[in-house]
Amino acid sequence: QQQVKQSPQSLIVQKGGIPIINCAYENTAFDYFPWYQQFPGKGPALLIAIRPDVSEKKEGRFTISFNKSAKQFSLHIMDSQPGDSATYFCAASRGGFQKLVFGTGTRLLVSP
Amino acid sequence: SAVISQKPSRDICQRGTSLTIQCQVDSQVTMMFWYRQQPGQSLTLIATANQGSEATYESGFVIDKFPISRPNLTFSTLTVSNMSPEDSSIYLCSVEDRRGGETQYFGPGTRLLVL
Numbered sequence: 001q002q003q004v005k006q007s008p009q010s011l012i013v014q015k016g017g018i019p020i021i022n023c024a025y026e027n028t029a030f031d032y033f034p035w036y037q038q039f040p041g042k043g044p045a046l047l048i049a050i051r052p053d054v055s056e057k058k059e060g061r062f063t064i065s066f067n068k069s070a071k072q073f074s075l076h077i078m079d080s081q082p083g084d085s086a087t088y089f090c091a092a093s094r095g096g097f098q099k100l101v102f103g104t105g106t107r108l109l110v111s112p
Numbered sequence: 113s114a115v116i117s118q119k120p121s122r123d124i125c126q127r128g129t130s131l132t133i134q135c136q137v138d139s140q141v142t143m144m145f146w147y148r149q150q151p152g153q154s155l156t157l158i159a160t161a162n163q164g165s166e167a168t169y170e171s172g173f174v175i176d177k178f179p180i181s182r183p184n185l186t187f188s189t190l191t192v193s194n195m196s197p198e199d200s201s202i203y204l205c206s207v208e209d210r211r212g213g214e215t216q217y218f219g220p221g222t223r224l225l226v227l
Contacts, residue, residue, distance in 0.1 A: 034215060043204050043218035044155070046113075089154060099145060099170070100206075100216060102155045 004092050006103025013080055014111050021075045021106045023090035028071070030092040034100070035064065035075050038087045047075075047088075080110045114139050114209040116219035124225045125195055132191045133222045135205035140185035142208065145216065146178070149202040158203075161188050195226045 005024045013019045023033075034049035050057045050064045050073065057064045061078040077084055090103040115138040125131050135144065146158040158178055159167045167180040181189045192199050202221040209217050 036218075041223075043116075043220045046215055046217060049215055099157045099160060100155075101157075104154050 004090060004101050004103040006090050006106060008106060009104065010107040010109075012109045012111065015081060017080050017110070019077050019080055019084075019108055019110070021088055021090070021108075022072065023074065023092075023103050024070075024072045025092050025101075026071065027092070027094075027101075029094050030101075032093045032098075033064070033066065033073050034091050035062070036089045036091065036102075038089065038105075044089060077108075080108075082110050082112050084108060085110050113217050114141065114207050116205065116207060116217060118203075118205060118219040118222050120222060121220065122223035122225075124227065127196050127226055129195055130191055130193045131195065131224060132189050133203050133205075135188045135190070135219055137186045137207050139209070142185070144182065144188045144208075145206045146180065146188075146190045147204045147206065147218075149204060149221070151201070155204065158190070192224065195224075197226045200224055200226045 007022050011019050031052055035047045036044035037047050038044040048059045048062045048064055050066050052068045055066050063076040066073045085108055088106045088108055091100040093100045117136045119134045123131055144161045147155045148158055149155045157170050158173045159169045159180055161167045161180045161182040163182050163185050177193055179191045202223050204218050204221045206216045206218045
């Protein structure tokens, strides 16, 4: 019940493409869903987060889509760039200040 | 967002020794968290450290192995005790930052290799 399942494990897209990363959760008590971006040798950096009362949130080129009934959420990266090549983690918690349960990560490579 | 620093940034240690990792934040925060990220893996919460109370450990992590101190609202330490090669990981602290809404921010991590 505490797991967050993330797919795919790795993803390669061409520059300008729209990679989509999917996550699913079981615990209906989760009410905060952030996405983190991690570059090699760095700590995870918060990209964007959503709560279940909205179905979509956009910040720049990053969009979260949220499906409460399916208990799924996804990250879309519009007009992807080589600089977006990183590992992306979804996470979930019961409130933003509670412990985060992380997905397994997706390694994204955007080719020039 | 909160600015978080960790020391050391990396270390190579011998088995059986202990290492203390420091986490410093540029603002007062109530909740701090310590995570472990094994090579190529996801992040797993070790414990939650609130100022003025004992740390709360997750299943599989014990205080004798990972003692934590939280002397004030801007600082915490995690000690990895009696290390073995299996402890080779990245150790990350995170903090809640209410200035940016409800969210957690991570430090740069401490990369530990145990020989």
